[in-house]
Amino acid sequence: DQQVKQNSPSLSVQEGRISILNCDYTNSMFDYFLWYKKYPAEGPTFLISISSIKDKNEDGRFTVFLNKSAKHLSLHIVPSQPGDSAVYFCAADYQGGSEKLVFGKGTKLTVNP
Amino acid sequence: GAVVSQHPSRVICKSGTSVKIECRSLDFQATTMFWYRQFPKQSLMLMATSNEGSKATYEQGVEKDKFLINHASLTLSTLTVTSAHPEDSSFYICSAKVGGSSNQPQHFGDGTRLSIL
Numbered sequence: 001d002q003q004v005k006q007n008s009p010s011l012s013v014q015e016g017r018i019s020i021l022n023c024d025y026t027n028s029m030f031d032y033f034l035w036y037k038k039y040p041a042e043g044p045t046f047l048i049s050i051s052s053i054k055d056k057n058e059d060g061r062f063t064v065f066l067n068k069s070a071k072h073l074s075l076h077i078v079p080s081q082p083g084d085s086a087v088y089f090c091a092a093d094y095q096g097g098s099e100k101l102v103f104g105k106g107t108k109l110t111v112n113p
Numbered sequence: 114g115a116v117v118s119q120h121p122s123r124v125i126c127k128s129g130t131s132v133k134i135e136c137r138s139l140d141f142q143a144t145t146m147f148w149y150r151q152f153p154k155q156s157l158m159l160m161a162t163s164n165e166g167s168k169a170t171y172e173q174g175v176e177k178d179k180f181l182i183n184h185a186s187l188t189l190s191t192l193t194v195t196s197a198h199p200e201d202s203s204f205y206i207c208s209a210k211v212g213g214s215s216n217q218p219q220h221f222g223d224g225t226r227l228s229i230l
Binding site: 032045049051089101103104105 | 117145147155156157159162204206207208210216218219221222223226
């Protein structure tokens with residue numbers, strides 16, 4: 001049973017436009033969500049996170065939105081740059097749990113010049 | 114800050130060999146480290162949680178005698194794949210979390226590509 005789902009395996013956008021990556025989760029216990037960026041043959045790099053007490057967190061070009069009632073979060077990248085091309089993983093955790101992160105399968109973002 | 118170093122980055126060896134992978138937190142202390150495995154085009158699958166000074170906690174289906182984990186200090190955890198076979202070929206990644214804090218991200222090493230011939 002996949003608790004964190006990224007239903008779009010790939011996304012292609014034009015440089016300068018907005019990239020929107022989506023993630024859905026099923027476990028209502030999750031209260032901390034993270035986005036990681038991964039290049040081939042490298043480990044994931046932490047991008048941005050959000051706690052369930054918030055519905056938005058912004059860091060530069062990256063904004064994460066959380067809709068708890070829909071069990072949905074999204075990562076917005078504005079403006080998108082070719083260097084943003086990578087696989088993006090959504091992950092979830094819950095306080096008081098075992099600190100284990102549950103990852104989605106990832107979305108490959110391609111930003112075209 | 115929060116740099117995690119993983120070594121080696123790539124290993125190619127014969128079937129039956131044991132392989133040790135090191136994971137170090139370079140600028141912070143990590144009471145908990147995690148070992149993941151990633152198959153091509155798949156998500157990261159947690160193998161085990163490594164706790165400093167105690168036995169690792171393995172996920173269901175992961176053979177603890179096959180994948181030996183040692184977390185001897187607050188900055189080092191090792192994963193040894195014993196008597197490796199071709200089906201153990203994969204990308205292994207470790208992560209570490211700043212000790213004693215909740216709602217903090219895990220920071221990942223760059224992974225080890227293991228190829229068993």
